[in-house]
Amino acid sequence: MPTIEKDKVAKIHYKLTNDGGDVVDTSEGREPLEYLHGHGNLVAGLEKALAGKAEGDSVKVSVSPEEGYGLPEDDLLVDVPREHLPVEDIAPGMRFSAETSGGMRMFTVMEVAEDSVKLNGNHPLAGETLHFEVDVVAIREAEPEELAHGHVHSGGHSHEEEEGEGGSCGEGCGCH
Numbered sequence: 001m002p003t004i005e006k007d008k009v010a011k012i013h014y015k016l017t018n019d020g021g022d023v024v025d026t027s028e029g030r031e032p033l034e035y036l037h038g039h040g041n042l043v044a045g046l047e048k049a050l051a052g053k054a055e056g057d058s059v060k061v062s063v064s065p066e067e068g069y070g071l072p073e074d075d076l077l078v079d080v081p082r083e084h085l086p087v088e089d090i091a092p093g094m095r096f097s098a099e100t101s102g103g104m105r106m107f108t109v110m111e112v113a114e115d116s117v118k119l120n121g122n123h124p125l126a127g128e129t130l131h132f133e134v135d136v137v138a139i140r141e142a143e144p145e146e147l148a149h150g151h152v153h154s155g156g157h158s159h160e161e162e163e164g165e166g167g168s169c170g171e172g173c174g175c176h
């Protein structure tokens with residue numbers, strides 16, 4: 001029976017809750033999530049917990065911020081001149097990606113002042129302990145192109161949360 005290991009593609013149903021018991025994200029009602037194991041496509045603590053699991057296994061794991069989305073960093077709270085932002089109507093809660101010295105990063109608009117905007121480049125779940133419940137639905141071999149790109153190419157995956165680590169696709173990649 002195949003088990004989850006580096007360079008295998010696993011299909012999982014998952015539910016993510018925070019310390020308060022709120023469901024933050026879930027695959028319920030959607031197709032299961034497919035991901036390429038061992039390439040940083042899931043937070044480190046979850047990948048670690050899934051390694052060695054087989055089809056039909058259920059995993060319950062709590063992941064510390066250090067192995068999740070990190071701890072909030074003060075230097076990711078930035079004020080930028082309003083004219084540096086590409087959109088006219090800026091409101092708190094809006095998110096967009098921007099190039100930083102550390103690569104592409106998602107920023108959330110925190111406050112809008114007359115001529116400046118306060119942005120938060122921390123992940124919305126930074127500092128949170130992540131409680132995952134995962135069912136392993138299927139495991140398959142990865143395609144060579146998936147290994148080259150470092151992510152799966154089956155339908156339904158999203159590049160939205162990518163922050164510039166790995167996963168840069170060449171010409172002709174149909175996954176964008």
Ligand code: ZN
Pocket residue numbers: 149151153168169170173174175
């Ligand atoms: Zn790709």
